[in-house]
Amino acid sequence: MITVRVAQQDDAGQIAPLIDIIFDEMELDELEDVPEPGLAKVITRAYQTDTYLSSKASTVVAEANGQVVGVVFGYPSENEDDINKVLINLSKKSADFKEPYIPDSETNSDEWYLDSIAVDPNWQGHGIGSKLLAAVPRMALNDGKSVIGLNVDFENPEAKKLYERKGFKTVGTQMIGDHLYDHMQKAAEKRSLLYV
Numbered sequence: 001m002i003t004v005r006v007a008q009q010d011d012a013g014q015i016a017p018l019i020d021i022i023f024d025e026m027e028l029d030e031l032e033d034v035p036e037p038g039l040a041k042v043i044t045r046a047y048q049t050d051t052y053l054s055s056k057a058s059t060v061v062a063e064a065n066g067q068v069v070g071v072v073f074g075y076p077s078e079n080e081d082d083i084n085k086v087l088i089n090l091s092k093k094s095a096d097f098k099e100p101y102i103p104d105s106e107t108n109s110d111e112w113y114l115d116s117i118a119v120d121p122n123w124q125g126h127g128i129g130s131k132l133l134a135a136v137p138r139m140a141l142n143d144g145k146s147v148i149g150l151n152v153d154f155e156n157p158e159a160k161k162l163y164e165r166k167g168f169k170t171v172g173t174q175m176i177g178d179h180l181y182d183h184m185q186k187a188a189e190k191r192s193l194l195y196v
Contacts, residue, residue, distance in 0.1 A: 014068035038096020077107035111149035112140030
């Protein structure tokens with residue numbers, strides 16, 4: 001059975017490899033020389049902070065057999081600087097980073113930004129991504145936002161089709177790292193699924 005729930009600090013070590021999948025796909029030059037264990041350590045520490053878990057952002061996980069098999073992470077657009085500061089500060093303190101990692105801005109104003117959604121490759125095809133995506137409107141509404149935004153890589157047309165089926169529409173394009181992304185948005189419906 002798959003449970004969708006709010007993430008806890010103890011989940012951070014299992015969240016990090018899922019987020020790392022996204023960083024790999026983004027092919028960011030700034031992270032090219034950072035060893036995997038060093039990046040994993042910074043990601044793990046980020047998901048242990050109040051900033052990532054409750055005060056400025058929301059992290060929800062999918063759990064199966066006591067293991068985190070999926071994650072969704074997002075925040076109100078006005079909190080983006082605070083979210084980015086966590087990674088900047090953690091990367092400054094890490095000997096694995098030659099220079100601090102400074103993320104590109106990814107949000108549009110006045111939206112709840114779906115920053116990351118990832119499913120363990122061994123658990124793909126079990127509807128976990130859809131369950132996590134179903135939790136997003138509630139996350140947005142809890143943060144007082146009625147519009148959800150996200151970016152999808154031009155090189156990932158299957159993901160774009162999925163988001164279109166879920167009601168997202170392209171509202172612009174954005175460069176993140178060396179990749180071009182469609183910025184998509186949709187209204188957060190009040191009848192969305194709840195999570196515990």
